[in-house]
Amino acid sequence: MEYTRFEKARIIGARALQIAMGAPVIIHIPDNIYDPLEIAIYEYEKGVIPITVRRAK
Numbered sequence: 465m466e467y468t469r470f471e472k473a474r475i476i477g478a479r480a481l482q483i484a485m486g487a488p489v490i491i492h493i494p495d496n497i498y499d500p501l502e503i504a505i506y507e508y509e510k511g512v513i514p515i516t517v518r519r520a521k
Contacts (some may be wrong), residue, residue: 479507490514
């Protein structure tokens with residue numbers, strides 16, 4: 465499924481907040497990435513974020 469830029473921003477932002485609040489990281493992150501936003505972007509690019517988008521009909 466292709467997301468709009470707004471959906472992508474919302475997904476990454478929500479996941480970054482979860483990580484910042486102590487949620488476990490889903491996949492192994494390279495040692496040079498520490499920022500929750502960068503971790504969320506990395507997870508998004510790998511396609512492992514457990515967030516779905518429900519669109520209104």
